[in-house]
Amino acid sequence: MRTVVGEARTIGEPGTKGALADGQRILKLKKVVRRIPKASALIIIGLVLCAIFAPLIAPHDPLAQDLVNSLKPPFFQKGGSVSHLLGTDSLGRDILSRMIYGARVSAIVGFAGVLFSGLIGTFLGVLAGYFGGKIDAVIMRVTDMMLSLPYILIAIAIIGAIGPSLRNIIIVLAITQWVGYTRIIRFEAMGLSKSEFVDMAVISGSRWWRILLTHILPNVLNSAVVLATLDVGKMIVFESALSFLGLGVKPPTPSWGGMLADGRIYLTVAWWIATLPGVAIVITVLGGNLLGDWLRDELDPRHQLKA
Amino acid sequence: MAALLRLDHVKKYFPVSSGIIRKSFASLKAVDDVSFTIEEGETFGLVGESGCGKTTIGKLLLKLYEATSGRIFMGQSDVTRLKGSDLGGYRRKIQAVFQNPYASLDPRMRIWRSIGEPLVNSGWPKRKVMEKVGELLDLVGLPANCGSRFPHEMSAGQRQQIAIARALSVNPTFVVLDEPTSLLDVSAQSSILNLITRLQTRLSLTYLFISHNLQVVRFVSNRVGVMYCGKLVELAESKTLYTEAKHPYTRALLASVPDIDPESTREEVVLEGDVMSPIDPPDGCRFYGRCGSRAQVCQSSEPVMTQVGQGHTVACHFCKSA
Amino acid sequence: MTMKEKSRNVLEVNNLSIHFFTDRGVVRAVENIDFAVRDGEVWGLVGESASGKSVIGQALMGVVAKPAGRIMSGEILLKGEDILLKSPHALEEMRGGRVAIIPQDPTTALNPLLTVGFQIGESFRYHCQGGDLHGEVIGVMKTVHIPAPEMRYEDYPHQLSGGLKQRAIIATALSSRPELLIADEPTSALDVTIQVQIIRLIREIQREFNMAMILITHNLGLVAKMADRVAVLYCGRIVEEAPVKELFKSPLHPYTRGLLASLPRGDKGDVELYTIPGHLPNPLDLPPGCSFAPRCAYAEDECTGAVPGTEWTSEDHRVACRRWRQL
Numbered sequence: 014m015r016t017v018v019g020e021a022r023t024i025g026e027p028g029t030k031g032a033l034a035d036g037q038r039i040l041k042l043k044k045v046v047r048r049i050p051k052a053s054a055l056i057i058i059g060l061v062l063c064a065i066f067a068p069l070i071a072p073h074d075p076l077a078q079d080l081v082n083s084l085k086p087p088f089f090q091k092g093g094s095v096s097h098l099l100g101t102d103s104l105g106r107d108i109l110s111r112m113i114y115g116a117r118v119s120a121i122v123g124f125a126g127v128l129f130s131g132l133i134g135t136f137l138g139v140l141a142g143y144f145g146g147k148i149d150a151v152i153m154r155v156t157d158m159m160l161s162l163p164y165i166l167i168a169i170a171i172i173g174a175i176g177p178s179l180r181n182i183i184i185v186l187a188i189t190q191w192v193g194y195t196r197i198i199r200f201e202a203m204g205l206s207k208s209e210f211v212d213m214a215v216i217s218g219s220r221w222w223r224i225l226l227t228h229i230l231p232n233v234l235n236s237a238v239v240l241a242t243l244d245v246g247k248m249i250v251f252e253s254a255l256s257f258l259g260l261g262v263k264p265p266t267p268s269w270g271g272m273l274a275d276g277r278i279y280l281t282v283a284w285w286i287a288t289l290p291g292v293a294i295v296i297t298v299l300g301g302n303l304l305g306d307w308l309r310d311e312l313d314p315r316h317q318l319k320a
Numbered sequence: 321m322a323a324l325l326r327l328d329h330v331k332k333y334f335p336v337s338s339g340i341i342r343k344s345f346a347s348l349k350a351v352d353d354v355s356f357t358i359e360e361g362e363t364f365g366l367v368g369e370s371g372c373g374k375t376t377i378g379k380l381l382l383k384l385y386e387a388t389s390g391r392i393f394m395g396q397s398d399v400t401r402l403k404g405s406d407l408g409g410y411r412r413k414i415q416a417v418f419q420n421p422y423a424s425l426d427p428r429m430r431i432w433r434s435i436g437e438p439l440v441n442s443g444w445p446k447r448k449v450m451e452k453v454g455e456l457l458d459l460v461g462l463p464a465n466c467g468s469r470f471p472h473e474m475s476a477g478q479r480q481q482i483a484i485a486r487a488l489s490v491n492p493t494f495v496v497l498d499e500p501t502s503l504l505d506v507s508a509q510s511s512i513l514n515l516i517t518r519l520q521t522r523l524s525l526t527y528l529f530i531s532h533n534l535q536v537v538r539f540v541s542n543r544v545g546v547m548y549c550g551k552l553v554e555l556a557e558s559k560t561l562y563t564e565a566k567h568p569y570t571r572a573l574l575a576s577v578p579d580i581d582p583e584s585t586r587e588e589v590v591l592e593g594d595v596m597s598p599i600d601p602p603d604g605c606r607f608y609g610r611c612g613s614r615a616q617v618c619q620s621s622e623p624v625m626t627q628v629g630q631g632h633t634v635a636c637h638f639c640k641s642a
Numbered sequence: 643m644t645m646k647e648k649s650r651n652v653l654e655v656n657n658l659s660i661h662f663f664t665d666r667g668v669v670r671a672v673e674n675i676d677f678a679v680r681d682g683e684v685w686g687l688v689g690e691s692a693s694g695k696s697v698i699g700q701a702l703m704g705v706v707a708k709p710a711g712r713i714m715s716g717e718i719l720l721k722g723e724d725i726l727l728k729s730p731h732a733l734e735e736m737r738g739g740r741v742a743i744i745p746q747d748p749t750t751a752l753n754p755l756l757t758v759g760f761q762i763g764e765s766f767r768y769h770c771q772g773g774d775l776h777g778e779v780i781g782v783m784k785t786v787h788i789p790a791p792e793m794r795y796e797d798y799p800h801q802l803s804g805g806l807k808q809r810a811i812i813a814t815a816l817s818s819r820p821e822l823l824i825a826d827e828p829t830s831a832l833d834v835t836i837q838v839q840i841i842r843l844i845r846e847i848q849r850e851f852n853m854a855m856i857l858i859t860h861n862l863g864l865v866a867k868m869a870d871r872v873a874v875l876y877c878g879r880i881v882e883e884a885p886v887k888e889l890f891k892s893p894l895h896p897y898t899r900g901l902l903a904s905l906p907r908g909d910k911g912d913v914e915l916y917t918i919p920g921h922l923p924n925p926l927d928l929p930p931g932c933s934f935a936p937r938c939a940y941a942e943d944e945c946t947g948a949v950p951g952t953e954w955t956s957e958d959h960r961v962a963c964r965r966w967r968q969l
Contacts, residue, residue, distance in 0.1 A: 209423035210434075213486070216382055217438035218411045231428045363910065369833035370804075475921060476691075505690035505860060507922075510904035510915040517914070532834055539906035539915070559909050576834040578863020580890055580905065590842055591835045594803040 050307045056300025057245075063113045064120035071110035072098070075267045079105030084283045100285045102275060108285060111267035112293055118256075118268040119249045119297065122182055126248035127241040129187035134194025135237045139229050141195065142202025143221070149199070156195050164189040164251070165258075172260040179262050182252055190248070194240055201233045235312045243305035246298030253294055269294050322395070323357040324494060324526050325381065330354050330390035332376050336599055346600045350376040352550035353390070355625075358494075363520065363527040365541030365558065367534060367573065369595045372547040374530045378496045381528065382416050383407065412442065415487035419499035421479035425471040432467035435486045442490060456485040460515060477508030484515065488523065498530045513540060534577045538562050543631070546570045549596040549606040552625060556632035566628055566639040568611050605637070613638055651719075652822055652854040653679040653702075658716030660697055660706060667926040671697045673878040675716070676952070679822070682852040684845075686869030686886070688859060688901075692925050694878040695858045699826045702856070703743055704733040721821065739769040742815035744844075746827040748807035752799040759783075759795030762814045769818040782813045786843060805836035809843065816847065823848070823855040829864060841867055862905065866890060871958070874898050877923060877933035879949070884959040894961045896938045896969065932963070940965055 063070060083105040086093040093100060099108040141152040168185045175181050205211060206229065214224050249269075255261040256270030264271060269290040276287025332351040351373040358364045366374045379385045380392065383402065391400045394410070402410050415438070418424045425434050435456055436449040444452070454464050460481040471479060480500060487495050497516065501509040517540060520527060531537050537544060537558075544561045546554040546569065554567040565571050575589035591610045602608070605618040617637050625633040660672040672694045679685040689695040700706045702718060704725060718725040720740065728736065737743075742765075745751045752761060763779045770778075776795075783791035786809040799807060808828065815823060828844065829837040845868060848855050857869055865872050866886060873883040874897065882895040893899045903916035920937035923929055929936050931946035938945065942965065950964045963969075 209418050209420055210426040212384055213416070213418070213424050213483075214426075214437060215384060216411060216416050217486070217490075218408055218441035219437060220441075223441070227429070228426050232426070369835060477921070505922075506862070506901055506904050507690065507918045510906070511917040513906060514914050514917060517910075534834075535906045538909060540910055542910060562909075572835055572838075576838045578861065578867055580862055580866045580902065590838050592839075594805055595833050595835065 048307075048311070050303055053300040053303035053307070056296055057304055060116055060120050060123075060297055060300075063116035067114045067117055071107075071113045072096075073107035073110040075106060075111040075114040076265050077106060081105065084279070086283070087285050087289075090285075099289055100283070102272075102283070102286045103279060106267075108272075108289060111272060112269070112290055115267045115269045115272060115290065116293075118179060118262055118266070119252065119294075121179065122186070122252040123245040123248045123297075123301070125183045126186040126190065126252075127244045129183065130190035130244070131194055131237055131241045132191075133187060134191035135198050135230075135233065137191065138195040138198025139202045139225055139233060142199040142204075143206045143225060143229055145203070145206075152195065153199075156192050159189065159192045165254070168255055168260060169258075172255070177255075177260050177263055179266075182255055182261055185255070186248055186251060190244065190251075193244065194237060197236060197240065198233050201236055202229050205229050205232050239305060239309040239312065242308050243302060245305075246301035249294060249297055249301075322360050323393075324360040324395065325358040325528075326355075326393040327357070327377070327380075328355050328391045328393065330377075330380060330392060331388045332373075332380060332385055333388045348599045349550045349601060350598055351380065351387075352598070352601075354547075354550075354552050355390075356545055356552060356555060358526060358528060359542075360493075360526055361520075361524060362542040363529050363540050365537040365544040366528060366530045366547060367532060367537050367544060368547035369532060369573075371549065371595060371598050373550040373598065374547050375498055377547075378416070378498050378528060378530050381494075382414060382496055383410065408441075412438070412490045413492050414494040414496065415490065415492040416496040416498065417480065417483045417487050417500045419502050421476040421483065421503060422471075424483050425479060427471055429470075430467065431469055431471065431474070431482055434471070435467070435482060435489060438486065438490045452489060453485075456489055459488065459519070460485045475508070476504055477512060480504065480508070480512050481515065484512075484519070488519070491523075492525070494526045494528070496528045496530070499532070500529075501536060502531065502533065509536070516540065534562075534573060546573065549601055550598045551606055551635065553607070553636070554632075554634045555625070556629070560629065560632055564629070564632075566632075566634045567607075567636050568613060568638075569607050572610075605635075650680045651678045652681050652721060653856070654717075654719040655698075656717050656719070658698075658701065658718065659714040660694075660701055661712055661714050662707075662710045663712065664710055664926075669925045670928060671711075671878050671925070672701070673949075675878075675880055677873055677880060677883065679854045679856060681854055682848075683870045684848060684855045684857055684868055686857045686859070686865040686872040687875060688862060688865055688872055689875030690860055690922065692877075692922055693875040695860075695875050696826065698875075699743070699824050699856070699858050702822075702824055703737055703741060704728070704730075705737075735769070738765050738815075738820075739818045740820055741822045741824065742818065742820035744808075744812055744815050744823065744825040744828045747831045748804060748811050749799070749831070751811055752807060754799050756798075757795065758797050758799060758802065758810050761799075762810060762817060765814050765817040778817070779813075782817050783810075785816065785847065786810075786813045788813070803836075804832050805839060808832060808836075808840055812840075812843065812847070816851070819851065820853065823853050824858065825855060826858045827860070828857075830859070830861065844868065862890075862901065874901070877925070877928055879933065879962060880952075881934065881962045882960070888959055894955060894959070894966045894969070895934075895963050896940055897934050900937075940969055 079101070082097065082101055083103055085097050085101040087100040088095050088098050097107050099112070101107055137152050141149040167189050171185050172181055211224060211228055214228055252261055252268065253270030253273060256268045257274040259274065261270055262268045272290040273287050276283070279286050330351055331353055334348040334350060336346040336348050354377065366377060368374045376385065380387055387400055391398055393399065399410055432450060432453045435453045439449045439452060453467055457464055457466055462478060462481050474482065500516070501512050504512060513536065519525060529537060529540050541558045544556065544558050545552050546567065548569050554561065554565065554570045561570065562574065565574055572589040572591045593610045596606050596609065603622070604620050605623055608614055608618050611618065615637065623635045623637050625635045628634050628639055655675055655677050658672055658675040662669040662671055675698065687695050687698065697706065701713065706713065713726060725736065759779055762782065763775050766775055766778050779795065780791045783794065788794050788806060788809050802810065825844065829840050832840060857865065859865060869886050871883065871885050872889050873880045874895065876897050882889065882893065882898045889898065890902065893902055900916065900918040904918060906915055918937055923933060923936065929946065931948055932950050935941040935945040944964055950962045952960050952962050953966070954960045955966065
């Protein structure tokens with residue numbers, strides 16, 4: 014196809030507007046920052062802050078039991094008090110403090126989970142896309158196998174073998190969730206491998222590993238980051254599910270999923286024990302998803318044309 | 321002049337498959353028994369329309385493809401199949417400039433890194449690379465501070481200049497130019513063509529210039545080869561080809577060149593039908609279906625390249641006499 | 643323009659300006675364009691990238707990209723009616739009906755999932771109610787010389803070659819007997835021997851149906867072969883307009899001259915090609931006065947002062963240059 018390619022993006026003689034170009038870049042950054050969806054960004058930032066500063070924010074020790082004050086409702090309900098803003102659980106532990114400390118677990122699992130699964134999935138996807146042939150076939154068959162097994166079963170098997178803990182949850186998530194990246198990254202890598210600048214790299218004498226590292230990986234990074242952001246919520250939900258089943262962090266360490274499990278039997282008498290952590294999960298996942306959606310739109314080059 | 325490169329009965333076939341079972345049922349004969357030489361220091365123009373195989377020839381020479389059969393020689397050595405350090409050495413001697421200024425540069429790499437890539441692969445330390453990049457930018461007429469910019473900040477013409485700088489970084493002896501100006505505006509085209517010719521004299525380069533644009537090819541080439549459906553149909557010195565073309569296809573091509581002199585009364589040749597696809601081509605002359613002067617023999621037997629004049633060969637049953 | 647010519651105009655564009663408002667500033671894509679296309683003529687619009695030629699084509703079809711693109715001023719009169727004042731519904735009726743377009747790339751212009759016959763028929767269906775649809779489509783396919791039209795009717799676009807696809811597109815454009823045909827780089831995606839076929843076809847059709855046609859292209863050779871009158875566009879303004887033969891024989895504007903001089907001609911080693919010095923200006927930051935002044939060998943102070951007005955050097959030839967008399 015011989016489309017005449019436009020020259021409309023010239024910024025004039027390179028160098029003459031150097032300082033102006035830097036100024037333009039800062040302006041551009043400001044404009045991008047202005048566009049960030051405030052609500053979802055705040056949610057994620059809030060999560061991270063709770064995780065980091067939990068000891069400073071939490072009003073009580075999350076592990077401190079106070080059987081006298083057990084099953085106290087939140088402050089806005091009759092019987093509640095301001096000393097326990099969101100009430101207490103069956104052992105008298107402060108719900109709010111447990112939720113704040115629980116954010117730690119969620120944040121760590123969320124970020125570490127996407128980091129490791131993303132790394133594995135992207136790496137395998139790039140290999141499959143670039144080399145094709147047998148390597149591609151092998152990786153894809155493994156991916157298909159993993160996709161056909163429910164992650165819960167694998168989780169039960171692994172946790173059963175090595176025991177429940179935060180580290181082990183991350184291992185399970187990394188091992189089971191990388192498949193979400195592979196197909197998409199593989200497709201992108203395939204397209205990139207056929208592009209002219211990769212041909213040029215070959216002609217320049219670059220070996221395959223150099224091409225993967227310097228050309229393919231940086232160009233799939235956009236997609237990988239978007240996928241990762243959208244997955245943060247998924248990780249948190251999975252951790253909650255595992256903790257709910259007793260396969261997650263060991264009690265008494267507070268985690269949202271664990272709180273859900275604890276609070277299940279008290280739903281009719283003390284709804285807040287399970288519901289409030291549940292709400293926290295929903296809000297966090299929503300925030301992550303919205304942020305991921307925004308990021309995907311933002312990084313899409315066709316989006317640049319908005320006035 | 322010594323022959324720098326020689327193609328000897330080179331063939332490149334691609335299996336064509338379709339269906340869920342992916343059974344290979346046909347062959348795309350992109351290059352079908354092509355032989356010619358490229359002399360040292362000359363510009364060899366290769367023209368033809370889509371599917372003729374000219375780009376494939378370029379990629380075969382660049383070792384992006386491996387020939388299905390036939391041999392390629394550089395000087396005296398057989399370079400048809402190379403591996404390892406031999407391949408690395410070969411790659412330093414032969415570089416390329418491609419058509420699309422927007423696709424041949426990695427959008428995420430700064431320009432100096434793109435230009436310096438071949439040098440880095442040769443093991444040059446960063447400082448020497450940066451120095452050389454500065455020299456190269458100067459050589460192609462770009463300001464030195466271009467190096468730290470990204471491709472999207474440059475115009476199409478400037479990007480082709482960068483592509484040329486990159487190709488020259490390892491001091492090659494041979495450069496394949498595949499439609500280097502086809503996507504450029506007229507003003508950018510003329511400056512790139514001037515640059516290419518100037519550099520050839522200055523650096524003693526040999527070029528393979530692939531294009532569908534006959535005026536451009538005439539302007540840059542010493543000798544020109546015309547390809548159709550995987551085969552070479554005519555080869556001659558540039559002046560001869562443009563004034564005394566013999567093959568009916570060549571004449572049709574020449575007649576299709578837009579003439580900006582609206583008063584000119586030039587032969588109008590309008591071919592019927594479509595450009596032949598190189599997938600499972602018919603026996604006999606590939607041009608049979610569209611040729612105005614065809615006969616029985618053209619359908620049954622394939623013509624071979626025969627001499628019709630000084631340095632002028634044609635593959636046509638009707639053009640035997642000088 | 644004489645009164646005689648005004649009455650024969652199919653299209654009249656007066657003082658058209660289109661600007662694009664982007665994150666990085668305002669792009670003055672089209673500035674104060676005036677032109678007219680007469681009945682039955684082929685009017686060529688020549689320009690390089692970022693000259694604004696495609697935007698003019700878009701404006702004529704009513705598809706300038708919103709919200710970034712805004713028509714700042716002007717009127718586009720199709721047989722006296724101002725297109726810019728039409729409602730979206732009225733524009734829809736006009737598009738493909740009174741004004742048809744032949745786009746650049748036939749492959750992307752056709753839906754790969756629908757048969758060729760169906761797509762050609764789409765225009766019929768919308769613009770001309772009633773009648774034998776199948777017969778009409780076959781008829782128009784014959785007009786554009788598609789061989790074996792009954793068979794091709796059921797084919798999908800990927801089964802057709804580039805040339806045939808472009809013929810199908812032309813058939814679609816013709817089906818409603820438009821008053822004005824806009825051809826935007828109609829041959830640049832085709833092989834050269836096919837281009838010759840398509841050029842001949844378009845000329846034949848244009849003459850047979852006496853349609854007015856606007857040919858938008860960067861290819862000067864194409865314009866020489868097809869157009870009656872040509873306008874040269876630079877940075878959103880028409881810098882010269884003349885009948886084709888005259889433009890090529892005696893170009894007056896320095897830019898036109900530069901373009902013609904830059905075309906490769908002759909054999910190797912004869913002479914170095916002329917290059918227009920400098921480069922296209924940044925569309926966000928056009929030079930003051932005459933946009934071509936920074937690159938013009940003949941520029942004087944008066945050229946950067948204000949935008950040069952259009953002068954008619956003869957009945958049919960106009961230039962936007964202050965110094966044309968001295969050159």
